Amino acid sequence: MKIIIFGCGQGGQTLGNLLSASVRLLAFADNNPQTWGKEYEGIPVISPAQIPQMDPDLVWIAIKNPAAASSVLSQLQDLGYTGPVQNLSALLDQIDFRLATIRLLAKEIRQRCLPGEIAELGVHQGASARELNRLFPERKLYLFDTFQGFPEKALAAEAERNPSVRWKDAFQDTSVSQVLEQLPYPDQAVICAGYFPDSLPSAPPRFAFVHLDPDLYESVAQGLRIFWPLLVCGGVIFVHDYRSLQFPGAGQAVKEFCRKHRLTPLPLPDLHGSALLVKQSEDS
Numbered sequence: 001m002k003i004i005i006f007g008c009g010q011g012g013q014t015l016g017n018l019l020s021a022s023v024r025l026l027a028f029a030d031n032n033p034q035t036w037g038k039e040y041e042g043i044p045v046i047s048p049a050q051i052p053q054m055d056p057d058l059v060w061i062a063i064k065n066p067a068a069a070s071s072v073l074s075q076l077q078d079l080g081y082t083g084p085v086q087n088l089s090a091l092l093d094q095i096d097f098r099l100a101t102i103r104l105l106a107k108e109i110r111q112r113c114l115p116g117e118i119a120e121l122g123v124h125q126g127a128s129a130r131e132l133n134r135l136f137p138e139r140k141l142y143l144f145d146t147f148q149g150f151p152e153k154a155l156a157a158e159a160e161r162n163p164s165v166r167w168k169d170a171f172q173d174t175s176v177s178q179v180l181e182q183l184p185y186p187d188q189a190v191i192c193a194g195y196f197p198d199s200l201p202s203a204p205p206r207f208a209f210v211h212l213d214p215d216l217y218e219s220v221a222q223g224l225r226i227f228w229p230l231l232v233c234g235g236v237i238f239v240h241d242y243r244s245l246q247f248p249g250a251g252q253a254v255k256e257f258c259r260k261h262r263l264t265p266l267p268l269p270d271l272h273g274s275a276l277l278v279k280q281s282e283d284s
């Protein structure tokens with residue numbers, strides 16, 4: 001089957017990685033003229049007007065914004081493309097590779113009776129915390145967040161490193177009580193509110209699984225520095241946004257940490273890319 005992916009951003013790149021060997025990716029199409037004539041992983045980026053002449057069997061719309069995706073649908077019709085169309089954002093509304101991996105990892109940790117508690121840095125309204133709490137009902141869940149949005153300090157460091165990140169006011173719409181209401185076992189939650197790492201308890205426990213989802217370079221770097229020594233042998237740090245185009249600092253922090261500790265991050269094919277760091281020995 002010959003396909004074209006419409007959208008060469010994060011969604012298109014993710015979909016490109018997920019294709020099976022029997023699918024031939026002819027091209028990425030994009031409405032941004034600056035991308036035309038370029039290549040991504042050896043695949044050309046074309047103008048949408050070229051789609052009909054390439055005669056694909058299927059066009060995938062890989063654009064997350066629902067309004068933009070539906071305007072691409074009419075654009076395809078106007079261009080004279082009458083073949084089948086699939087929508088990545090409709091698929092990703094129901095399928096979550098990140099959560100699937102966390103569920104499978106939780107099973108491994110439980111079956112191997114790995115000791116240690118669970119932590120999350122970057123909680124916001126508690127969507128992933130709820131899942132962690134459900135998967136590990138017998139373990140404490142340490143939740144680190146300002147619960148008031150990105151901390152000024154981490155944002156200032158990000159502005160110097162990645163001036164393109166413009167999410168200053170994001171994630172302020174939350175509170176500790178709102179998060180606790182989400183959790184199936186709220187008694188297991190240990191709320192660590194405030195700027196991380198200042199919010200670290202004075203005698204932190206060892207952890208079996210740590211979910212790092214604070215988006216910014218400084219926060220991910222601090223998270224890795226603090227949690228790696230606290231991880232039990234065989235424990236896992238799961239870092240979200242490893243290949244994010246919106247938050248490049250997360251990937252930068254992981255790469256630096258892995259170079260320093262001679263680790264190979266295991267990349268996952270979820271939308272913003274996650275990376276797994278498994279602690280093989282106490283001295284790694």
Ligand SMILES: C[S@@+](CC[C@H](N)C(=O)[O-])C[C@H]1O[C@@H](n2cnc3c(N)ncnc32)[C@H](O)[C@@H]1O
Pocket residue numbers: 121122123124125126127128129144145146147148149150151154171194195196197213214215216219
């Ligand atoms: C992407 S959100 C977390 C999303 C959440 N995991 C979910 O599933 O919906 C990122 C969160 O990280 C928090 N954050 C980032 N850096 C932080 C730091 N250094 N200390 C405390 N909170 C931080 C922000 O306040 C924000 O709530």
